[in-house]
Amino acid sequence: MRLLLMSDTHxxxxxxxxxxxxxxxxxxADVVFHAGDWVDTDTLDLLEARCRRLVGVYGNNDGPELRARLPEVAYVELGGVRFGVIHETGAKQGREQRCAARFPDLDVLVFGHSHIPWDTMAPSGLRLxxxxxxxxxxxxPHCTYMTATVAEGRLTDVELHRLPPRAPR
Structure with missing residues (x-):
C-alpha cells in the first residue's frame, strides 16, 4: 500500500x-495524509476528489469551515499499522517521549506545523x-513531502521528496 504524506499547504x-x-x-497513492494547515476548503475539496482515500486533520491556521469537516486528531489502521495524524506536537525538545506518552497505541504519528521534515523513532517504537x-x-532549503509503503504489517520505504523551486508570485 503506497502512502503520500503532506502538511502545511497554506x-x-x-x-x-x-x-x-x-x-x-x-x-x-492508496492513501494520502494531510497533517493540517490547509487554510482553504478548495484544497480539501481537490484532495477529496483526486485521492482514493484521504486522512486529514485541521491545523492552527484552519478556520471554522475546515474544522467542521476535519478532526483535530485522526486515527486509521492500514495493513496492520496503526497511524495517528495531528497538526501540532509542540517543541522538538522531548517530542518523542511526549508523543509516545500521548499516543501509546500508535505505530506511526504523522504531524506538521513546523514545516521542518522529521523522521525519528521514540524509545517506545512510535515513529514520528x-x-x-x-x-x-x-x-x-526545499519544499517537501513524503511517500512510504505499508507491507506485511510494517511501514517501509519512507522517502522525503524535495520539490523544485517554484516561480516567484
Whole structure:
C-alpha cells in the first residue's frame, strides 16, 4: 500500500496551487495524509476528489469551515499499522517521549506545523513523521513531502521528496 504524506499547504496564502509534481503523485497513492494547515476548503475539496482515500486533520491556521469537516486528531489502521495524524506536537525538545506518552497505541504519528521534515523513532517504537511543506519551505532549503509503503504489517520505504523551486508570485 503506497502512502503520500503532506502538511502545511497554506493555500492560497503561500502558493497559488499545489505543485504539479505532487498532484501527479496523488493517483499513485492508496492513501494520502494531510497533517493540517490547509487554510482553504478548495484544497480539501481537490484532495477529496483526486485521492482514493484521504486522512486529514485541521491545523492552527484552519478556520471554522475546515474544522467542521476535519478532526483535530485522526486515527486509521492500514495493513496492520496503526497511524495517528495531528497538526501540532509542540517543541522538538522531548517530542518523542511526549508523543509516545500521548499516543501509546500508535505505530506511526504523522504531524506538521513546523514545516521542518522529521523522521525519528521514540524509545517506545512510535515513529514520528513530518513531511514538511510542499508550498512553504520557510527556512528549509526545499519544499517537501513524503511517500512510504505499508507491507506485511510494517511501514517501509519512507522517502522525503524535495520539490523544485517554484516561480516567484
Amino acid at each position: 493555500l492560497p496564502k503561500r502558493a497559488r496551487e499545489l505543485p504539479a509534481l505532487l498532484l501527479a503523485e496523488l493517483p499513485m 513523521l513530518n513531511p514538511g511543506s510542499p508550498t512553504d519551505r520557510r527556512r528549509q
